[in-house]
Amino acid sequence: YQPVKRYGHSTVKVGDYLYMWGGDGYGVGYDVxxxxxxxxxxxDQKPTTGTPPPGIWAYSSIAIGKDxxxxxxxxxxxxxxxxxxxxxxxxxxRELTPSNSDHGPMKKGYCGIISVHFDIEDYLVIIGGHTSxxxxxxxxxxxxxxGR
Numbered sequence: 265y266q267p268v269k270r271y272g273h274s275t276v277k278v279g280d281y282l283y284m285w286g287g288d289g290y291g292v293g294y295d296v297x298x299x300x301x302x303x304x305x306x307x308d309q310k311p312t313t314g315t316p317p318p319g320i321w322a323y324s325s326i327a328i329g330k331d332x333x334x335x336x337x338x339x340x341x342x343x344x345x346x347x348x349x350x351x352x353x354x355x356x357x358r359e360l361t362p363s364n365s366d367h368g369p370m371k372k373g374y375c376g377i378i379s380v381h382f383d384i385e386d387y388l389v390i391i392g393g394h395t396s397x398x399x400x401x402x403x404x405x406x407x408x409x410x411g412r
Contacts, residue, residue, distance in 0.1 A: 265307050265309060267298045267300075268287075268289060268298070271287055271321070272286070272287045273285065273321065274323065274325045276325050276326065276327045276332050277302075277327065278330060278332065278352050279352075280301060280303055281300065281301055281352070282300040283299055283332060283350070284297070284299075284300070285297050285316070285325075285334075285350070286317075286320040286321055286334075286337070287320065287321055288340075295316065296310060297309075297350070297355060298310075311355070312355045312356065313355065313357070314356045314358055315348075315357055315358075315359060316357045317334045317337065317348040317357070318344050319335075319336050319337020319338055319339055319343070319346065320339055321337055321373075322338045322374050322394075323335060323336050323344075324336060324375050324390065324393075325377065326377050326378065326379055328386055330351055330352050330353050331350065332350045332352065333347065333349055333350075333377070333388055334350065335347050335369070335377055335388070336369070336371065336372050336373050336375060336390075337373045342371065342396060343373050343395055343396060344373075345369050345370060345371040345372070346359060347359070347362075347369075347388070348360065371396075372395040373393060373394055373395075374392075374393050375391060375394075376390070376391040376392055376393075377390050377391070
């Protein structure tokens with residue numbers, strides 16, 4: 265098995281495996297995760313359950329333990345601001361909802377994401393990115409002329 269040719273995806277390492285999802289290209293299935301086993305050099309394609317993120321390229325991703333988090337990205341019609349979690353043991357997707365819906369993250373892609381740990385809690389920090397001109401701007405943020 266060889267992985268599907270694509271661009272705009274990301275690959276995240278958890279343990280001895282690389283997990284590759286999404287991207288843009290012909291024949292990409294968005295209900296499967298392509299997995300590379302580092303010690304053996306073998307690729308595999310595994311089906312997933314649950315609802316994957318709508319942003320299939322230009323999203324941000326990061327692993328914390330056995331979970332991979334995916335934020336934002338584009339579905340070809342516009343940027344997204346959803347946050348999804350993929351568990352590498354169950355191969356199941358779940359969408360996470362913000363605890364404060366008054367001030368959720370703006371819709372964007374091509375942003376950075378890092379995890380930080382404070383006082384026994386893990387946090388995801390979303391940095392920068394690109395948005396469309398129709399996306400409402402957030403208060404107290406600075407933007408370049410191109411919306412970045």
